[in-house]
Amino acid sequence: MSSPAAQERRDGVQLMSAVLLLLLLSLSGCYSMDVLVPGNINALNGSTIKIPCTFTSCYKMDTTKFSMNWTYQESLNDTEELLMTYYRKKGMVPVRSERFGERVTFVGNLEKNDLSITLSDVQVEDVGIYNCYVRNPPDRIQGHGVIQLNVVTELTPPRDSTIAVAIGASVGGALALLILSMVVVKCLRRHRTQELISEEKMEEEGKLEAEGVAEEETKQP
Numbered sequence: 001m002s003s004p005a006a007q008e009r010r011d012g013v014q015l016m017s018a019v020l021l022l023l024l025l026s027l028s029g030c031y032s033m034d035v036l037v038p039g040n041i042n043a044l045n046g047s048t049i050k051i052p053c054t055f056t057s058c059y060k061m062d063t064t065k066f067s068m069n070w071t072y073q074e075s076l077n078d079t080e081e082l083l084m085t086y087y088r089k090k091g092m093v094p095v096r097s098e099r100f101g102e103r104v105t106f107v108g109n110l111e112k113n114d115l116s117i118t119l120s121d122v123q124v125e126d127v128g129i130y131n132c133y134v135r136n137p138p139d140r141i142q143g144h145g146v147i148q149l150n151v152v153t154e155l156t157p158p159r160d161s162t163i164a165v166a167i168g169a170s171v172g173g174a175l176a177l178l179i180l181s182m183v184v185v186k187c188l189r190r191h192r193t194q195e196l197i198s199e200e201k202m203e204e205e206g207k208l209e210a211e212g213v214a215e216e217e218t219k220q221p
């Protein structure tokens with residue numbers, strides 16, 4: 001039979017050790033498995049897009065125990081299609097599928113806990129959810145990152161027509177300017193020739209007058 005005092009002491013010791021354990025855990029800066037991914041990615045069709053996934057873990061990656069899978073699903077409740085998986089001997093290996101063919105490539109770095117992939121020649125049908133599952137024993141938690149990929153289509157025809165309109169407008173504008181300047185030049189020239197003609201007339205009239213005067217002078221001795 002333990003006395004109430006002994007019981008209290010034991011409780012105290014238990015509490016102390018719990019506090020100490022928590023303190024040690026927080027001091028070591030060790031956080032449990034966490035998978036870091038962007039929630040959303042927008043990609044232009046035809047382009048190559050990186051789908052990032054990194055993780056944190058208390059433990060350094062043990063390549064003999066580590067496992068990871070990339071999967072794709074059209075929407076939340078659809079079945080998951082395997083894109084890429086990790087093999088102990090071969091490392092990261094893309095899984096060929098009808099949908100993705102050989103468009104999935106590993107671009108991460110296992111030593112840096114980087115599991116990122118790229119998807120090349122993005123298709124409109126690639127829209128959906130990309131899952132990054134990570135297990136890094138002895139960490140017991142299975143990490144799970146979820147990425148929603150949206151595909152933006154390049155609007156080629158409208159852009160072309162706006163360019164055509166822009167070109168048409170500028171060519172038309174240039175032509176209009178050219179015609180306008182030609183008209184202006186012609187007007188100016190006509191104006192000037194008129195002036196010249198009148199000047200010549202005046203000069204000639206002046207000459208005639210002067211000659212007339214001269215004649216009159218010569219007539220009169």
Ligand SMILES: *[C@@H]1O[C@H](CO)[C@@H](O)[C@H](O)[C@H]1NC(C)=O
Binds near residue numbers: 045046047153154
């Ligand atoms: C992107 O999608 C649009 C519309 O479906 C298509 O016209 C265009 O050719 C595509 N571009 C590429 C590079 O696949």
Ligand SMILES: *[C@@H]1O[C@H](CO)[C@@H](O)[C@H](O)[C@H]1NC(C)=O
Binds near residue numbers: 067068
């Ligand atoms: C990846 O898939 C394999 C086979 O389905 C499974 O055994 C493994 O637990 C999976 N790993 C992760 C991290 O989901």
Ligand SMILES: *[C@@H]1O[C@H](CO)[C@@H](O)[C@H](O)[C@H]1NC(C)=O
Binds near residue numbers: 076077
């Ligand atoms: C997915 O399935 C669950 C039940 O299995 C259902 O409640 C939920 O509405 C479904 N979600 C979608 C997007 O279909």
